[in-house]
Amino acid sequence: MSYQADRIERRNRRKAIVITTLxxxxxxxxxxxxxxxxxxxxxxxxxxxxxxxEAPATAVAATDEVRP
Incomplete structure (x- = not known):
């Protein structure tokens, strides 16, 4: 039985993790x-x-400004 498909999937997963991390x-x-x-x-x-x-003092969600 060939495990080539499993190896290809693992290799693709590793590539995706490395590329995403980079x-x-x-x-x-x-x-x-x-x-x-x-x-x-x-x-x-x-x-x-x-x-x-430290987080910025004024967050966007905390402002009282109302958009038209």
Whole structure:
């Protein structure tokens, strides 16, 4: 019995995990390195806590501003 299909599936899964990790890592690195972009506005609070940063004082959901 041939296990070639199982090996191909495992290889594809590994490739997908590596590519996804690289994409998210490069995006995170871009926001951390780029000074002109306020990356704290786009990060979830959980990620900011893991990094050791404080969340921004005014969150969008906490504002009293009403859109027309």
């Amino acid at each position: 994409l998210y890592g490069s995006l995170l690195t871009f926001f951390l390195v780029k000074d002109a972009i306020s990356w704290k506005k786009y990060m979830p609070e959980v990620v900011l806590e893991l990094i050791g940063e």
